[in-house]
Amino acid sequence: MVTKINGVIPMKILFLTSRWPVPPITGDRIRAFYLLRHLTQKHDVTLVSFYENFHEIKQLKSSQLNVRIRPVKFPAGLSLYARLGSGLFSKLPLQVHYYSTKKIKQVIHEELKSNSYDLIFVHLLRMANYVMDLASIPKIIDLTDAISLNYERLLQFSGFYQNRSFNKIYSLEKERVLNYEKNILRKFNRTLLISGVDKDYLQAHCTVDPMAVVQNGVNLDYFKYLPNGCDSDKIVFHGNMNYLPNVDAALYFYRDIFPLVKQKRPRAKFFMVGVRPKKQLQALEKYQDVFVTGRLNDLRPQLRSAALAVCPLRAGAGLQNKILEAMAIGTPVVTTSLGLEGIHARPGKHLEVADTPEAFAEKVVSFMNNPGKREEFSRQARQFVEENYTWEKALAPLDDILNEFE
Template identity: 40%
Template sequence: MRILFLTGRLPYPPNRGDRLRAYHFLRVLAREHQITLLSFIGDDRETGNIGPLRQFCEDIQLVHRGQLQSTMTTGLNVWRSIPLQSLYYRSSVMQGAVDRLLERRHFDAVYVHLFRMAQFVADRPRPYRILDLTDAISTEIERALPYHDPKWRMIYRLELPRIRRYEREIVRKFNETWLISDAERAQLLQGKADDRVIVIPNGVDTDRFRPSNPTGADNKIIFVGHMGVFHNIDAADYMARDILPRIHKVLPSVQLDLVGAEPADQVRHLAKLPMVRVPGHVADLNAALNDATLFAAPLRFAAGIQNKVLEAMAAGLPVVTSSYVNEGIQATDGVHLIVADEPDTFAGRVVDLLQDPALRRKIGRAGREFVMSRYRWEDVLDRLKIVAESQAMRR
């Protein structure tokens, strides 16, 4: 199939959740399909990142999205009923690029990454249109409300009804919609039946993320994530300020590493606390995971699947995480990972693992086996085979 691949961010480097999914889908689909990538970029310097994508694409086209222009567009169109983030990506230049490609070339399908980009093909009857919502973003916004400052809480309270309505409406305009987990599908459909809404999970590169150090450091906890994203910033702060001191009372030698690209000031300042390191981006994430004793991901709000947790499990590292995170992963608490939510409980489960090497090994092995059996990037290729077959039957 010839596919137009439409993204709001250039899917490279794959250093945050949205880019990660788009990059790996692009990489896997290119094995059997011809891909034209059309993407926004926010900065001309991003053009330096297209090199690694060329091997997967027969053509790459970019549209510049300036922050000032996007902000002005949002302000001028705020009276509209669509979500602010869709308004932020509203662009006559992108619409023109989409229209020209679809009029001048033959495409069998359009893949649209996230609802912010849906506006550019939502009203077209063809070609076959796939909307990858990934998450029901309204769920995470609702869960995050108590943790925002008053200004952003007010903005998101106004935005939330728009997003909920838009998510329901936009699905009806596409041939099919993809979500990352059964939990996200249930949140979107709210008990309704719709066989056009399909679960396509993320995958993990289990050759890259694997056990390589059977011992690891003593009493070293690691949390990994893009440290400029709000739910990771909150989790890092919560871990360092509320949970780590409780662990320290029992295990004074405990250390916490907060690893991830582009740490926000709030995260960088945590390095001033005793027992906390903020190394930022690391070149070899698998080595960093294997150098730790366990992985802690105390996200107080989340949606979808947190790949950082899957990668830690693939590396054989025992994981302690929250109920919201496991809602997407659907692992068995106490077998594949440990689930805890309140600070005292979370700290207690971490201490239990730090003091029990046999339990760490048992959960680490079970977690890796679980990830290897359930999370494959190739699932997206399997789905496109079904789409191609159904399209061929209609010709």
């Protein structure tokens, strides 16, 4: 008889993800890292993933994750362009071709041949093709977001980029991704999504329903609550600055909202904090009171020193880690209705929500002008995150899902 560990029967799990989960500095890596941390506490897990440099492997070995690893160097250069080129004439999404290599396919085949796995856990749709048609072992896939919904929303603002090639590629990719997501729902035993909005979107397009919502959390020990003095003129927006919904949000704030803020707060400063900022964002740094930091080893000082954090998303899907992180650390947040999706916070108590430039600017200025309001929202937001969005609470439903395959 197999002994349960904290109510869960230990399993031998093969975990596939496209990007090395350490350091956990972007949304996909953060989620992969905490999924692995949760799984390895009760299960025997082997990680198969691409990596970019040996420093990443060293970091994982020192991260206290008890996981066996099969790292595969990500092949860039000419082979990458060849894979993308072949993808133009395929029905599969381009991102599947981007991460499609013979080497990692071989490693996965070796693992399945030489080990008796109880379960395959796939992180993100781009890795699904390696085990899509395998029926002998139960499979769970964490899509995280409904990527087709993300593309659909991006296309609503495609005129913003004034790029016909962009429009054409994303229109084609949106249909490919949606068809691929529907195929995943048919082929995998369970599909995980990060929010009910993403789940509802895919349910509307596919009658098969092996879906479950498993939310994100926030590391409260890392994002400690320290609501000390801040610069009342400082506004921060943080995230992956190479991710198109974030790029759009930053440009939207700078062009449509920030000038309205400056009318009321002439000394206001806008900081864009995050990895790999696109050229459109880097170009803004030539303007007064606009700062683009690029990657920082620690973004917490930027959040703590700001009067507020903004998340003016108009496109995207899933749940915004950046909002939970700011709320946890005690920095008040102004976001859009789309940015709030998946987070069950109450506007007017835990954060502020606005969907027009004028209303958004008004909410921003209100926080800048009122230290008492900042303190009240800061305290209530932290309490909300403590009660609802620890990683332990967010990933608890995963144990029940895994028990379905015991």
